[in-house]
Amino acid sequence: MDRSSHLSVVVDLSPTHWYLSSTRSQQNSRPLSLKSFLSQLLVFLNSHIACKDENTLAVFGVLPGRSVMLFSSLSEISGNPLDAADADTYRPFKVLDGTVMRTIAEHVENLGPSDLEKPVELVGALTKSLCYINRITATSSAQSAEQTASLDPRILILSVSPDQSSSYIPIMNSIFSAQKLRVTIDVCKVYGSESVFLQQAAHLTGGSYLHLERADALLQYLTMSFLPPPGIRQLLSVPTQDKVDFRAACFCHKRIVDIGFVCSVCLSIFCQPVPVCSTCRTKFPIKTLQRLNAARPPITIPAVAASPSVTSLPSSHTIRAGHINGSQPVAPNGLR
């Protein structure tokens, strides 16, 4: 059967990074402004609806310090129905485009200057889209068993901001729940450096991870790689993953590490040998500490340089992570 599918799109709307993306600089030879990005995105969303009448859509926006639902095919159409009347446009497209643009404008206007400092709420949007998928799959399974199977839900993350290493654990938790729900996560990195966490997300859920190389061809990239539902992807050579970086963030300084020290009891990761596990309060034998300290040649920095994958990680990243750590004291039990 030709199955309908559900698509949840998580759009990163971080003003800071969109500003960076739209300015021409040395690293950014093909600037992409938010406006042209959104117009291409809307065409992509329209194409998804165009493919099948029953295809459903939900759009979530990621803003500094908050995440919002911008559109969902389930929600009631608000406003006067007649002002959307237009003989030249298919009405669902009109409603979709209007709603997305209106809600984005509303939420961006509500941002205060203090909000701009906050990191973007990717996790919130991701968990919300999972809850939403859970809701629609749960209701359809109540109706009939076949509909659940035909839903094929997936999530597309369009990201511009770098990894928040503090959100490592929640992101991983969302990835695992996506696996449980059999949700495919696709990632398109529109601007900025490679994201370690999102690479893992795409890899673990069987989705595609794409780093946009030519911003002017965004629509073509989106259509060719992310529009086909999972059912026909195996017939097409959709871009598969390049290298996947399995690095993790340590619990103590939120640094992204490739070699870490792991507590055997609770599997917390530390970037340097610690005498007591900060998560489960286990005391480690002093002998191990000595051994590890001795065996630790200047590991943290040089090992990073030796690793083949690190070239993609800009140095500003580590500095940033360090800064976060400096500004807010880490709670006693790790992340919380």
Place this chain on the structure above:
Amino acid sequence: MPSIELNPETASTHTELSPHILLAFLQSQSQTALTRLYQRPSSCLSIFRLLRPLERQLILNLLWLESSIPMSTMSAWVTPEGRKPYNDSLSNLARLHVIPKSTTKLALNSTFRASLRQAITGGGTTGSFGVPVEPDPQYPPPDIATLDAYALERWEIILHYMVSSGTGQHPTKPSQEVLYLLQRSGLMTKMHGGVLQITSSGFQFLLHDPHAQLWELLLQFLYMAEERQMDMVEVLSFLLMLSTMELGREFSTENLSPTQSAMLADLCNYGLIWQHSASARWFSPSRLATTLTSSSPPLPTSRSTGRGSHDQGFIVLETNYRLYAYTDNPLQIAVLNLFVNLKSRFPNLVVGAITRESVKKALLNGITADQIISYLTTHAHPQMRKNKPLLPVTVQDQIRLWELERNRVKSQEGYLYTAFASQADYEYVLDYAKQLDVVLWENPAKRCFFGSLDGHANIRGFIERRTAEKA
């Protein structure tokens, strides 16, 4: 991950998916007609939706490219497993003149590309998605529930008329045009005395799902339009436009061409649109019309059985051939009556049994065992869906066996070879025929055998050569 296990199954279903019935019709049309059709964004969007997933993806991949791309580049992004579906899709699209056939470069038909682009991005001045109007305060427009009830009533009148023809009942007659269409399409035929009688293809028609039924009738309508010298493109684009309209809205009739205005009355008869009077200046499309290009149920849930008897299923079938149908819809009961021996009837339940006689009656009417089984499967009660397999195997097998009973004698054309001069001759020719695998029956005692039609030329040549050698 379990999803990976599922995939091969979906792949096979994708390739088996038969193309939509309308597409075959379109393929038979001339290129100029199609190009005219493709000028309207709404037609492009609707046709696009009727295509198979891979075809849709191919179109979208090419949609935003300005120049054509080489064949080799295009074929580079299908996997080896996708090769066959990919080639099928390309030839299918070529026949629709969407992607003109070419050995070197591929590009979308420029008219189609421009219109589909416009459909997806919006804008333009074609007005192809219907011009909405403010409702007339004098005649308030029907709400969605009324529209649904209206469409259902119209549709069931047609089906019920078909089902009960020849049973002595006299349900409401559909309009003359509908009757003509039914007759024209061979679903019903005029018996002696001018009484319309359902044909075997009509019985098969009844067991299809409403969506297929609707398209089957509309296709007949299109053929009829051709005969009536109506402009095919106008007719088609109006139908396709209806499918992109929104349920519960009113659209103006003023922008319609004369041909399209002439269609309004017919479409009212089928229940596709609603008009408060034949001369009204606006109409409302019903759910039958707006779901033409989607697979959501085209008919609202049946009025009497409450919630969701159409999409939920209502039939419980037991291993002892007893059948319980939770419905009080006369149409559904009448359809069941085609192959079930109904015993008792309750306010919301009909009880019957599948017997040899009832199935034989259905088979005589031209219904096949597979159709019965597929009808039972699609309308199975949600409780039944927990069973695996869904229908009791015994019943399924028995229905098939009953069908086989009718086919005990199979005729096959061929030639009987007799009067061989010697046993050696006979065996020599027989051996040769056996090598060709064309022997259907042999009798060494009587020195004769029966060969199939297609082997005759060879055997005959062989015998002639042999007699020539001997001579």
Place this chain on the structure above:
Amino acid sequence: MPPRRIEHEGDSDSDLDIFEDFDSGAKSKGKGKGKAIDRGKKDKGKGKAKEQPYAWEASYTRSWDTVQEDEAGSLQGAVEDLIARGRRRRLLAPAAAIRRTIIRHLVLLLDLSSAMMDRDMRPTRFDLMLQYAREFITEWFDQNPLGQIGIVGMRAGIGERLGGMSGNPQEVLKTISERHKLEPTGEPSLQNAIEMARASMSHLPTHSSREIIVIFGSLTTCDPGNIHEALAECVKDRIRISVVALAAEMKICRELCDKTGGQFGVALNEGHFKDLLFELIPPPAQRALPSGPNARSAGTAPADLMLMGFPTRLPDTSPPSLCVCHSQLKSEGFLCPRCGAKVCDVPTDCDICGLMIVSSPHLARSYHHLFPVKTYQAVTTLDNMPNPSKMCHACARPFKYAPQSMAGASGEGMSHLGRYRCPDCQNDFCGECDVFVHDVVHCCPGCGR
């Protein structure tokens, strides 16, 4: 029989000390019910189970009796009530992080003796055991992704190795997938099987836990030597033995569990059998630190800090190169972060530099044990709210304004408004999302952690 199971869902979190006190109450009450269970101190969580009949005592299973209709003849109330119980169970769960052993090694001993063909559990003890064992293995790997399971069968007086230690759930499931190869026969031998299990775990490093879970249907064991010697060896090797008996309590089984710090239980009926088995899934909580050298709380191996590397996975399209483990040309593989050597699969130890290479998602799978989401508070009134949100913060489902009448469910952590509020971010969630967030996502959509 789902309704029955819910009765003792509350017992499945065996490591909760909260149950300790009401258990002891239940124990004194249930003493008269016979010799079957619960004389030991370790064994808990069976207090409520006592009020249920044994499988062979029950005449009919009347699952419909558990659910009761309200005046209107609707089951709505009863269903809501069941949900309420589920919620209450979760409210009791501790919010603080617990120390757990997460790298586990387990040998599952399956009784394949003729006693397993008894039909007191439907369809047979044997079929039920296979079915539950499969579910157990799937769930176990889900919660203990770094763990390994081996399977040993007890049949015709010997221990049969059905599958070696493996970290791949599919491989383990395959070993018990073919029923006809496991057809029960003869007498079981506990000693042989335990020795075999012990041998297969003898090479493991000190910081990993070793466990044996025995599913035992027989009332006898047919051993070549003194089983107490095998027991002493297990205690020495810190192997934790847990037994789920299907027939009745045997002294030696109880002793195996008591001496090694495991759990012992006798299954009363099918549902209880599953509960007993699934109680063994969550990583055992580490109790107080091992006191002194004779710390008999086996299983709590000394904690240690381990050096681990997180590799980079090469794509299938990369140029082929030799791997260090098989010396084969392959394009896909993982790069050791320390020495850059290519290995085929993780988790493993790098053959060149000896670094333990794990993929970080493996570790991360267990983090939700460590940082549970705070329990949401049921919102009972909207009076002191200036403008309550119209829809669920997570899934945008609109809230109902008219309070629902529920059959005696409120007060057990249910909100008649269907609203649950996160204590941290003060956002309201619907009941479905509440359950989904706490059971699956483990991350609050409002606060993002």
